[in-house]
Amino acid sequence: MSYMIGLKCRECGRVYPKEVVFVCEYCFGSVEVDYDYDAIKRVLTKAALASRPKSLWRYRELLPIDGEPTVGFFSGFTPFFRSERLAEALGVRELYIKDDSVSHPTLSFKDRVVSIALTRAKELGFDTVACASTGNLANSVAALSAWAGLKRYIFIPADLEMGKIVGSLIYDPTLVAVEGTYDEVNRLCAEIGAKYPWAFVNINIRPYYAEGSKTYGYEIAEQMGWKAPQHIVVPAAGGSLVTKIGKALKELKCLGLISEARTKLYVAQASGCAPIATAIKDRSDIVKPVKPNTIAKSLAIGNPADGYYATKAVLESGGWAESATDDEIIEAMKLLAHDRAGRDPARRVHRALHHRQRAQDPGAHHGPAGEGRADQADAGRIRAESRASAQRRRGQTPHLRGLTPLEEERTWL
Amino acid sequence: MAVKVRIPTPLQRITNGQGEVACEGKTVSDLLTDLERRYPGIRERICDETGKLRRFVNVFVNEEDIRFLQGDQTPLKDGDDVSIIPAIAGGA
Helix, strand or coil: CEEEEEEEECCCCCEECCCCCCCCCCCEEEEEEEECCCHHHHHHHHHHCCCCCHHHHHHHHCCCCCCCCCCCCEEEEEEEEEEHHHHHHHHHCCCCEEHHHHCCCCCHHHHHHHCCCCCCHHHHCCEEEEECCCHHHHHHHHHHHHHHHHHHEEEEEEECCEEEEEHEEEEEEEEEEEEECCCHHHHHHHHHHHHHHCECCCCCCHHHHHCHHHHHHHHHHHHHHCCCCCCHHHHCCCCHHHHHHHHHHHHHHHHCCCCCCEEEEEEEECCCCCCHHHHHHHCCCCCCCCCCCCCCHHHCCCCCHHHHHHHHHHHCCCCCCEECCCCHHHHHHHHHHCCCCCCHHHHHHHHHHHHHHHHHHHEEECCCCCCCCCCCCCCCHHHHHHHHHHHHHHHCCCCCCCEEHHHHHHHHH | CCCEEEEEEEEEECCCCCEEEEEECCHHHHHHHHHHHHHCCCCHHEECCCEEEEEEEEEEECCCEEEHHHHHHCCCCCCCEEEEECCCCCCC
16 A cells, blocks of 8 residues: 655645646746655554664655565665764763665665655656766666666766766666766766656656655664654765655554654765755855865765755754864774774764864764765675674674673674 | 756756757856746756855866866867756765
């Protein structure tokens, strides 16, 4: 049974059927999926959820598909663990990490959005999918479309790191490397999207695709024992993830699954590409595009599609934003490497933000804090393997210092 | 002075299904006026009630976003390509 009613413009409220529509035909505003929340409330209970498989599809009623899922059966429900050592290093009493670097199958949160997008693409009759990507989305579309038996076209900036390109090529897509920035690749795809009968996951079926990010928020609340954290820090590129986390928590409150949804949302960006953080710090609803120049290439979107909505979500929540220089990102990489949690530059950006905000406002991050991660790469596997092998050489059983024993095992999944 | 204008799918009903049309104008603002003359009703879809480009519309002259140029006063010359593109797209 589907609980998806249709699509609705977030700006002017015009409604559209649940078909291939990604912007309002009148005002160009973003269209968003509308659900029958009253019906969902009757079936989506904590008891019902407790009996379901631990994947993103456990929140099926809140996701935009009509039939049954076709891909992503093992995606989502990633580890959520307390990191005492990082909390101590940052001067925070209680800090948790939501770790999508072990997301199945391509080690990034993009497996969430792509699982939804490809399932919906099949329902809409597409046999070919495509995307514009800075790498992680490319990997996920390549892998999951192979699983789903869909043809695939992947568009990337030509200067993308080879590691990420290989992660896509192994699934044999048609890969198009474009001389230009991600924003230019995205523009190309937006222009050619209508010329081909393809489902561009982050363009013409974007309203469905973007809903997958909500599962990140649902899981944080469920894994905290059906509570919303006080603060969530999220790295931002296009701005969709932080927006959808905010939406997810509001939906859970509306459905009575959590009692409060007062989480303050924070955005972290690289100084070399910080259009959303700048707008938030200026308390402006105008997100001025920039030309990216940062080592955090996965966050290098100078013209963020959801910049306006991300800014709005953060400011309305009472949160804030910061940007980190490349040097600060590198320092944060070292800190997190010391904390044994990964080495991808995009993930280090919000670590640098923690440091800076702590210095400016010592009380800002007391209390539970979830940490969003937009960009997860192979580095997670590399450091885990190297750590484990080093410990084995020393005759030790691999373990993570600073994590609570209860969560330790799952962190290694 | 002919300028090629790429029309996004949501507006192609107004341009009789054409994805590209030829217009004239010394600036982007002039071009939008000429576009409205040829295809009545299109300007209000691109611009708000104050005449400014809507928040979710991006306009490019050749390869550059006009927000990096001179906005709707960006000058045009014969042979330029102008693209009107929905802003709500992408997210890597």
